[in-house]
Amino acid sequence: MWYYEKKLQYPVRVSTCNPMLAKFLIEQYGGADGELAAALRYMNQRYTIPDKVVGLLTDIATEEFSHLEMIATMIYKLTKDATPEMLKEAGLGDYYVNHDRALFYQNAAGAPFTATYIQAKGDPIADLYEDIAAEEKARATYQWIIDLSDDTDLNDSLKFLREREIVHSQRFREAVEILKEDQNQKKVF
Amino acid sequence: MTKKMPPEFYQLLEEIQAIDFVIVELNLYLDTHPTDYEAIRQFNEQTEKSMKLKIAFEQKFGPLMNFGRSYSNYPFNWIDTPWPWQV
Amino acid sequence: MFSQYKYWMPYISPFDPCKPIKVKSYATPPQLYMGFQPPNLPQFATPKEALRAGTLWPALFSAYPNPHNGGVKND
Numbered sequence: 001m002w003y004y005e006k007k008l009q010y011p012v013r014v015s016t017c018n019p020m021l022a023k024f025l026i027e028q029y030g031g032a033d034g035e036l037a038a039a040l041r042y043m044n045q046r047y048t049i050p051d052k053v054v055g056l057l058t059d060i061a062t063e064e065f066s067h068l069e070m071i072a073t074m075i076y077k078l079t080k081d082a083t084p085e086m087l088k089e090a091g092l093g094d095y096y097v098n099h100d101r102a103l104f105y106q107n108a109a110g111a112p113f114t115a116t117y118i119q120a121k122g123d124p125i126a127d128l129y130e131d132i133a134a135e136e137k138a139r140a141t142y143q144w145i146i147d148l149s150d151d152t153d154l155n156d157s158l159k160f161l162r163e164r165e166i167v168h169s170q171r172f173r174e175a176v177e178i179l180k181e182d183q184n185q186k187k188v189f
Numbered sequence: 190m191t192k193k194m195p196p197e198f199y200q201l202l203e204e205i206q207a208i209d210f211v212i213v214e215l216n217l218y219l220d221t222h223p224t225d226y227e228a229i230r231q232f233n234e235q236t237e238k239s240m241k242l243k244i245a246f247e248q249k250f251g252p253l254m255n256f257g258r259s260y261s262n263y264p265f266n267w268i269d270t271p272w273p274w275q276v
Numbered sequence: 277m278f279s280q281y282k283y284w285m286p287y288i289s290p291f292d293p294c295k296p297i298k299v300k301s302y303a304t305p306p307q308l309y310m311g312f313q314p315p316n317l318p319q320f321a322t323p324k325e326a327l328r329a330g331t332l333w334p335a336l337f338s339a340y341p342n343p344h345n346g347g348v349k350n351d
Contacts, residue, residue, distance in 0.1 A: 003254050003255060003256055003258050004254065004255050004256075005253055005254050006252070006253050006254070006267075006272065006273055007202060007205065007206060007209075007253060007273055008206070008273045008274075008276075009206065009209075009210065009213070010206060010210070010327065010330075011199075011202075011203060011206065012274075053220075053221075055220045056217065056220035056221060059213075059216055059217055059220055060217065063213060063217075069273065069274070072274060073273065073274035076274050077274070139303075139305070142340075143303065143340055143341075146340060146341065147341070159330065159340060160327075160328075160330040161330075162330070162338075162340055163329065163330025163331055163336075163337065163338060164330055164331075166305050166306065166307050166330075166331070166336060166338055167214070167217065167307070167330070167331050167336055168217075169307045170306075170307035170310060170313065170336060171217050171218075171220065171221055173307060173311075174221040174312050174313065175221060177311075177312050178221060203324070203327075204323075204324075206327060207322075207323035207324045207326070207327040208323050210323065210326060210327040210332075211323045211326055211327075211332055214326065214331065214332035214333075215332065218313065218332075221312075221313075222313070222315065225315050227315070227316065228315070235323075
């Protein structure tokens with residue numbers, strides 16, 4: 001089971017009321033390489049992956065949920081007090097019509113979240129390579145959002161999230177090495 | 190109703206965030222390096238530090254965790270604002 | 277010297293409609309080179325520094341935007 005802790009993993013500050021940034025950030029909320037897809041992908045793969053790497057998948061999945069909460073916080077703060085007029089100008093008019101300011105799992109282009117974002121092949125190497133690729137794609141997405149954002153406080157949190165993708169990628173790469181039994185662990189039959 | 194959190198709230202919270210972050214990093218590292226004795230020692234040391242900081246924080250600002258991982262005052266103060274996305 | 281960014285010069289046609297970006301770059305962060313992380317790597321001095329960096333180990337830290345072009349985004 002899980003417990004909830006009443007804190008973010010990293011402080012999130014937003015300096016300007018800029019709903020257009022929320023429109024970009026929603027890619028990491030409900031997009032193909034977003035935090036929800038990552039959390040669900042790892043949490044789901046762990047049931048059938050070799051025991052040696054179940055702990056890692058559980059822990060990274062858990063951390064991804066805390067990143068999902070950080071992204072939600074950013075979107076919430078960027079849209080909380082924005083007027084319908086401001087949302088319309090930011091390209092969020094159609095979003096407002098459908099959801100008001102409620103958060104919704106969709107990507108930046110408005111496509112709703114789908115389970116097809118979550119690959120589960122059952123082959124441990126295929127799945128871990130998928131995970132490494134997912135981390136690199138999420139890192140790239142953070143780069144492109146930082147490129148589009150002038151909010152230094154927001155970018156500070158986004159740089160933290162980008163760095164976490166790097167560390168997760170590192171650990172998944174190590175998991176592949178463990179499954180290759182390259183760590184001087186000889187098989188005993 | 191406007192309730193403003195004092196600077197101390199943010200300071201203590203960030204101190205906890207920092208220690209807990211070190212613990213997350215060591216945890217993921219240990220998931221793939223389970224025999225690194227020094228890292229385990231540091232993990233346990235930081236865990237103890239985190240627990241102490243949280244006890245001090247909770248006495249001032251209320252429970253950090255649900256489902257019996259934190260004690261409650263009267264009335265039940267788990268439900269008090271601010272929630273993490275509001276701070 | 278090792279850089280976490282690599283550069284390349286795309287072909288430029290006289291018929292390209294936008295002002296050409298002569299040099300393009302992409303990121304090659306540390307996890308691509310580290311292999312299995314060795315034990316006892318140096319750590320950031322304080323938990324707060326580690327939190328700010330997003331990692332406990334400077335060897336895994338990657339700056340963005342690219343600090344070697346004056347932090348210009350999307351060069």
